[in-house]
Amino acid sequence: MGKDLREQIHEDFRSSPxxxxxxDESTDMTSEAQLLVYGKFACGCHxxxxxxxxxxxxxxxxxxxxxxxxDTFFTENQFDWGRVVECCINIAPSMMGRNIGFRGILQRKFxxxxxKYCIIHQEALASNEFSSVFNEVMQVVIKVVNFVKSRDLxxxxxxxxxSTENSEHRTLLPRSIPGYEILVLSCQRLPYLxxxxxxxxxxxxxxxxxxxxxxxx
Numbered sequence: 001m002g003k004d005l006r007e008q009i010h011e012d013f014r015s016s017p018x019x020x021x022x023x024d025e026s027t028d029m030t031s032e033a034q035l036l037v038y039g040k041f042a043c044g045c046h047x048x049x050x051x052x053x054x055x056x057x058x059x060x061x062x063x064x065x066x067x068x069x070x071d072t073f074f075t076e077n078q079f080d081w082g083r084v085v086e087c088c089i090n091i092a093p094s095m096m097g098r099n100i101g102f103r104g105i106l107q108r109k110f111x112x113x114x115x116k117y118c119i120i121h122q123e124a125l126a127s128n129e130f131s132s133v134f135n136e137v138m139q140v141v142i143k144v145v146n147f148v149k150s151r152d153l154x155x156x157x158x159x160x161x162x163s164t165e166n167s168e169h170r171t172l173l174p175r176s177i178p179g180y181e182i183l184v185l186s187c188q189r190l191p192y193l194x195x196x197x198x199x200x201x202x203x204x205x206x207x208x209x210x211x212x213x214x215x216x217x
Contacts, residue, residue: 009039009050010077016041019079022088022118023070023102025061025095033057035069063094063101067109086114145172 013019022038035055041048055069074081089095089103096117098104103115148158149172162170 009052010079012043012048013039013041013050013052014077014079016043017083018042018085019083020086020088021070021084023066023095024090024118025057025066025092033061035061035066037070037073061094063097063103063105066094066102067105081110081113084110084113086116088116088118091117148172 018041020040022040024036024038026034026036028034033056035057037052037055039050039052041050053073055073057065057069059065071081073079087106093101095102106113107115148154155171158172159170
């Protein structure tokens with residue numbers, strides 16, 4: 001069943017007149033470098049996003065290694081680079097390097113492909129231009145979210161606190177942002193927390209102390 005589903009996805013990607021890629025390289029729990037390749041393509045009257053493959057990089061994870069792995073995958077499955085119009089990457093040096101990074105190699109071989117950064121990393125780059133006031137607010141938000149998400153107990157207590165305050169939201173959705181290397185709120189929940197951030201932090205510390213847990217601040 002899994003093989004049949006994979007073949008269907010690959011066939012749809014292969015037959016689409018225009019396609020786009022999102023590529024992310026990370027390390028799993030066994031210290032193996034894993035390369036995830038997502039595809040966006042037309043399927044009938046709809047635009048579909050699917051995981052095309054997960055490739056293991058057995059040695060180094062340089063830009064050449066990443067491009068070679070993706071290019072080999074394309075060749076083996078008879079995918080056409082000419083149909084790829086856009087590729088989304090992260091801001092790791094091996095990905096964004098203009099000379100020996102994946103971006104540089106890709107654009108030299110296929111100059112028609114537009115390369116951009118994923119939205120999370122765009123936010124990280126944009127954070128360098130934050131005003132001092134907004135940055136101060138963000139630091140409070142970061143501190144609160146880190147405290148809440150640091151322990152399962154804190155998450156449960158935060159949920160109870162939100163329920164007591166009749167809050168619209170009861171949990172925090174973490175997103176990793178390399179520029180901060182922390183957890184921040186989703187955009188929909190960011191406006192709610194700053195006005196209650198400091199009081200929430202104090203109440204959470206008190207609740208954790210009552211349960212006999214030491215504060216992580």
